[in-house]
Amino acid sequence: MSAAYERYLEHMQGLHALGSALSLLGWDQETMMPPAAVAHRADVRSHLSGLVHDGTVDPAFGDLLAELQESPLDDDQAANVRETVRDRDRSVKVPRELVTELSRVTSLAQQAWVDARTNDDWDRFGPLLAQVVDLRRREAEAVGYEGEPYDALLDAYEPGARAADLAPLFDELRPALAELTREIGERQAPDARAALQGRWDPAAQERLSRRILADMGFDFQAGRLDTSAHPFTGGSHPTDVRLTTAYDPADPAKSLYSTIHEGGHGLYEQGLPAAHAGTPLGEACGLGIHESQSRLWENQVGRSRAFMEYLLPLLREEFPEQAKRLDGDALFAALNVVEPSLIRIDADEVTYNLHIALRFELERDLFRGDIDVEDLPHLWRVRMTEDLGVSPLGDSDGALQDIHWSFGALGYFPTYTLGNLYGATLFAAAGKELGDLDGRIARGEFAPLLDWMRANVHAHGRRWSGDELCRRAAGRGLNTDDFLNHLRAKFGVR
Amino acid sequence: MSAAYERYLEHMQGLHALGSALSLLGWDQETMMPPAAVAHRADVRSHLSGLVHDGTVDPAFGDLLAELQESPLDDDQAANVRETVRDRDRSVKVPRELVTELSRVTSLAQQAWVDARTNDDWDRFGPLLAQVVDLRRREAEAVGYEGEPYDALLDAYEPGARAADLAPLFDELRPALAELTREIGERQAPDARAALQGRWDPAAQERLSRRILADMGFDFQAGRLDTSAHPFTGGSHPTDVRLTTAYDPADPAKSLYSTIHEGGHGLYEQGLPAAHAGTPLGEACGLGIHESQSRLWENQVGRSRAFMEYLLPLLREEFPEQAKRLDGDALFAALNVVEPSLIRIDADEVTYNLHIALRFELERDLFRGDIDVEDLPHLWRVRMTEDLGVSPLGDSDGALQDIHWSFGALGYFPTYTLGNLYGATLFAAAGKELGDLDGRIARGEFAPLLDWMRANVHAHGRRWSGDELCRRAAGRGLNTDDFLNHLRAKFGVR
Numbered sequence: 001m002s003a004a005y006e007r008y009l010e011h012m013q014g015l016h017a018l019g020s021a022l023s024l025l026g027w028d029q030e031t032m033m034p035p036a037a038v039a040h041r042a043d044v045r046s047h048l049s050g051l052v053h054d055g056t057v058d059p060a061f062g063d064l065l066a067e068l069q070e071s072p073l074d075d076d077q078a079a080n081v082r083e084t085v086r087d088r089d090r091s092v093k094v095p096r097e098l099v100t101e102l103s104r105v106t107s108l109a110q111q112a113w114v115d116a117r118t119n120d121d122w123d124r125f126g127p128l129l130a131q132v133v134d135l136r137r138r139e140a141e142a143v144g145y146e147g148e149p150y151d152a153l154l155d156a157y158e159p160g161a162r163a164a165d166l167a168p169l170f171d172e173l174r175p176a177l178a179e180l181t182r183e184i185g186e187r188q189a190p191d192a193r194a195a196l197q198g199r200w201d202p203a204a205q206e207r208l209s210r211r212i213l214a215d216m217g218f219d220f221q222a223g224r225l226d227t228s229a230h231p232f233t234g235g236s237h238p239t240d241v242r243l244t245t246a247y248d249p250a251d252p253a254k255s256l257y258s259t260i261h262e263g264g265h266g267l268y269e270q271g272l273p274a275a276h277a278g279t280p281l282g283e284a285c286g287l288g289i290h291e292s293q294s295r296l297w298e299n300q301v302g303r304s305r306a307f308m309e310y311l312l313p314l315l316r317e318e319f320p321e322q323a324k325r326l327d328g329d330a331l332f333a334a335l336n337v338v339e340p341s342l343i344r345i346d347a348d349e350v351t352y353n354l355h356i357a358l359r360f361e362l363e364r365d366l367f368r369g370d371i372d373v374e375d376l377p378h379l380w381r382v383r384m385t386e387d388l389g390v391s392p393l394g395d396s397d398g399a400l401q402d403i404h405w406s407f408g409a410l411g412y413f414p415t416y417t418l419g420n421l422y423g424a425t426l427f428a429a430a431g432k433e434l435g436d437l438d439g440r441i442a443r444g445e446f447a448p449l450l451d452w453m454r455a456n457v458h459a460h461g462r463r464w465s466g467d468e469l470c471r472r473a474a475g476r477g478l479n480t481d482d483f484l485n486h487l488r489a490k491f492g493v494r
Numbered sequence: 495m496s497a498a499y500e501r502y503l504e505h506m507q508g509l510h511a512l513g514s515a516l517s518l519l520g521w522d523q524e525t526m527m528p529p530a531a532v533a534h535r536a537d538v539r540s541h542l543s544g545l546v547h548d549g550t551v552d553p554a555f556g557d558l559l560a561e562l563q564e565s566p567l568d569d570d571q572a573a574n575v576r577e578t579v580r581d582r583d584r585s586v587k588v589p590r591e592l593v594t595e596l597s598r599v600t601s602l603a604q605q606a607w608v609d610a611r612t613n614d615d616w617d618r619f620g621p622l623l624a625q626v627v628d629l630r631r632r633e634a635e636a637v638g639y640e641g642e643p644y645d646a647l648l649d650a651y652e653p654g655a656r657a658a659d660l661a662p663l664f665d666e667l668r669p670a671l672a673e674l675t676r677e678i679g680e681r682q683a684p685d686a687r688a689a690l691q692g693r694w695d696p697a698a699q700e701r702l703s704r705r706i707l708a709d710m711g712f713d714f715q716a717g718r719l720d721t722s723a724h725p726f727t728g729g730s731h732p733t734d735v736r737l738t739t740a741y742d743p744a745d746p747a748k749s750l751y752s753t754i755h756e757g758g759h760g761l762y763e764q765g766l767p768a769a770h771a772g773t774p775l776g777e778a779c780g781l782g783i784h785e786s787q788s789r790l791w792e793n794q795v796g797r798s799r800a801f802m803e804y805l806l807p808l809l810r811e812e813f814p815e816q817a818k819r820l821d822g823d824a825l826f827a828a829l830n831v832v833e834p835s836l837i838r839i840d841a842d843e844v845t846y847n848l849h850i851a852l853r854f855e856l857e858r859d860l861f862r863g864d865i866d867v868e869d870l871p872h873l874w875r876v877r878m879t880e881d882l883g884v885s886p887l888g889d890s891d892g893a894l895q896d897i898h899w900s901f902g903a904l905g906y907f908p909t910y911t912l913g914n915l916y917g918a919t920l921f922a923a924a925g926k927e928l929g930d931l932d933g934r935i936a937r938g939e940f941a942p943l944l945d946w947m948r949a950n951v952h953a954h955g956r957r958w959s960g961d962e963l964c965r966r967a968a969g970r971g972l973n974t975d976d977f978l979n980h981l982r983a984k985f986g987v988r
Contacts, residue, residue, distance in 0.1 A: 013537070013541070014541055017537060017538045017540075017541035017542060018541075018542070020534070020538045021515040021518075021519060021538055021542060024515075024518060024519060024522060025515060025518060028518060028522070032526070032718065033734065034714070034715055034716050034717050034718055034733065034734055034735075035715050036713070036715045036716035036733040036734070037716065037731060037733040037734035039733070040514070040730070040731040040733050040734060040771070041734070043507070043511060044511045044514045044515055044730075046511075047507070047508055047511035047512075048511060048512070048515060051545075219530070220528070221528055221529050221530045222528050222530035222531065223528050224526065224528055236534070236538075237531060237534040239528065239530040239531040239533070239534050240527065240528055240530070240531035240534060240535070241528075277534070
């Protein structure tokens with residue numbers, strides 16, 4: 001290894017140490033921190049974020065990277081340097097005052113969003129969102145783009161993603177999903193969810209969550225499960241991955257699928273190559289592939305008919321009373337009701353992407369300047385009625401429902417659909433190669449599927465784009481066929 | 495405020511942010527961290543510690559402090575600058591390679607200590623301890639001292655403390671405590687502890703711990719209580735103070751007094767002036783005064799006869815079966831058995847300081863070069879037999895019992911006795927001023943005592959030395975009379 005590359009690794013380890021501390025500070029804030037500490041915590045996070053920024057844009061580091069780009073490097077080293085240059089270029093282009101101002105405005109916007117949503121009062125949030133959009137538009141101009149401004153935002157979450165490439169995907173999905181929703185709706189039992197009525201002891205839900213995670217292959221020696229208001233996956237290293245879930249005594253499906261979803265993210269994080277920790281080769285490929293891992297465990301595995309065979313004995317153990325009235329078919333039906341609804345996070349596997357399509361198009365149009373922030377509540381209602389056939393009563397069930405915009409995450413939503421598509425393609429390829437996935441899932445033998453993902457997805461870090469990774473792993477890149485075929489097969493449509 | 499002082503505050507806030515992150519990383523490691531993360535965590539802590547060191551010894555910061563020392567400052571500013579210069583001088587004097595080497599050796603020594611104690615095998619630990627002692631002797635030479643090398647170590651934990659001042663205190667305490675132990679031993683019931691036999695549900699112990707902390711005035715909006723192998727108080731700000739305890743189903747006294755002890759530390763941390771957070775005026779005065787707060791709540795309050803009146807109804811609520819056989823006198827007797835024993839952390843209020851005297855003298859003699867590390871196991875046995883009349887069977891119950899030396903904390907033990915002495919003096923002064931402390935304690939009215947400590951101790955941070963703080967608060971400084979009088983009155987001796 002050259003002395004220059006050693007200096008690069010040392011610098012990256014320093015940035016990673018700060019990033020790891022920031023990650024712990026963030027996890028702790030959502031799970032453990034005493035409420036009165038919020039102001040102090042903001043100061044600490046802000047200072048450490050500043051150190052990361054300074055260390056990233058440091059001109060000496062830029063010189064070192066330029067030197068490395070001209071040096072002989074092996075494949076791993078070249079990939080790391082390429083991706084680090086990519087990240088650094090973005091950081092360098094965004095003026096520090098823009099970063100600071102965005103941080104300030106989103107702090108206010110997050111509080112305003114809570115108030116606005118609680119009081120169903122768009123006007124408390126709209127003006128701040130307008131500022132956020134304006135700042136992120138300036139960021140897009142600073143970063144630059146080939147197609148349109150929105151691309152610069154998409155790229156922050158899914159490297160290389162462009163609105164012009166995403167639009168055709170959504171155009172294919174929208175009518176197909178609407179038709180599937182209609183057809184499934186006609187044939188499903190009207191009261192399937194009633195099978196899950198009653199009280200489900202949170203302590204038993206927690207034992208069930210831990211049991212399923214362990215069976216999936218989540219390593220509790222290198223991770224934790226806790227609770228938080230909004231489930232998420234945190235952590236800073238393959239040896240320290242932290243999941244959260246939430247237990248609702250009235251709805252066992254909520255913790256069940258939060259746990260499996262975050263478990264999928266967690267398996268990815270635990271499977272990233274520890275030897276590359278702190279460099280791009282030790283990082284997730286992008287949010288699309290990250291979401292593919294959570295969604296395939298949640299939906300392709302966890303909501304499959306086969307999974308019910310695995311799940312039912314566990315439910316009988318933890319909830320003997322409630323499980324009496326359940327069999328595999330009833331459980332499958334209860335956990336797979338497909339119907340248009342107002343809230344994205346409660347949406348089923350089929351209609352979910354209609355919610356994303358709506359958000360993608362509104363965001364893109366905002367950044368094109370075709371619509372204004374103040375139009376969002378009205379346009380949301382119109383689009384919900386057109387695309388899903390349901391109309392929000394207020395904005396709390398409409399344009400105010402998601403937390404994302406309040407912290408500036410515009411361009412983020414499309415990665416959820418990318419995750420669903422990549423997940424379906426990767427799962428289909430794994431199934432073809434491994435054979436009898438249904439049988440394995442029914443028996444709770446998840447190791448072969450995890451091993452396949454470890455070898456074909458997790459091990460590669462950020463070496464390739466999501467599309468390239470998927471192509472190498474599954475023999476084809478991003479597409480809607482595998483996802484739609486999965487839904488058709490699962491629900492027996494056409 | 496001058497521009498220079500503003501720059502000083504900004505620099506201190508940056509160091510405090512890093513210190514706060516380090517504090518969370520440390521707390522998390524003892525309470526929450528998955529075991530596999532230990533190596534990554536060591537890297538993160540080491541990097542952040544390096545940044546704190548670099549920021550402290552930064553020559554530009556030195557110039558700024560020198561400029562401030564020549565500038566007109568108000569009292570608060572002058573105290574902060576004086577103490578910061580004091581801290582920085584020490585950091586500057588210790589060569590970085592010595593810091594790094596000490597960190598490396600103590601990492602090894604901590605693991606070796608665990609093995610050595612588990613296997614009662616001094617030889618696994620002794621050679622590493624010899625290295626630790628050698629490194630800390632070099633540190634003492636680098637830092638400098640007026641009296642003897644050991645003073646430079648004492649000063650790191652208790653600013654200004656000197657062996658020559660501590661020795662007479664221990665010389666006063668040793669015979670007096672030995673005599674007290676003998677006299678109390680003669681009159682106490684032989685089987686007082688039997689009243690606490692049985693199984694004590696850990697969940698009920700936890701509810702009791704939380705109830706007592708809340709009654710003491712600990713603010714759970716600005717703090718937490720968790721469990722760890724060795725109870726401690728962590729946290730980084732008056733709004734974020736984290737206590738730990740440990741629940742032993744066979745011994746309710748263990749969690750009870752760990753909780754109250756750490757609660758005393760926690761009340762001090764929550765009472766430090768938040769406006770000065772990040773500067774010396776927002777920090778604890780020293781370990782002696784810190785320990786005074788934990789020990790006075792643990793012993794003067796929590797082990798008093800009056801406290802039993804408060805405690806008994808709580809025990810009846812949480813442990814109705816076991817509490818049946820208890821009354822106030824039996825409870826007091828069970829929680830106040832005085833007898834020489836081998837293990838410091840299990841020692842009673844009277845014999846505890848004999849354990850400290852032994853450690854003080856052995857450490858001092860080590861740094862004088864009068865004894866060698868390899869002599870410690872033998873000398874320990876001799877001194878235990880002479881001073882306490884009990885002899886350890888192996889070194890696990892002798893010179894290997896404490897964790898402190900393994901992480902290099904030589905010069906730390908004496909602060910425990912300072913805490914006992916300061917605690918007795920402060921408690922006596924508060925009692926004189928407030929009146930009827932016994933009645934208040936019996937009724938669970940702890941607020942007046944806490945308010946007195948807030949106003950007379952907590953509010954002042956590091957403005958004065960421990961002795962000066964005590965003198966201003968209690969009308970007299972460090973002394974053995976108040977402590978010995980407290981014991982005599984409590985146990986009805988002479």
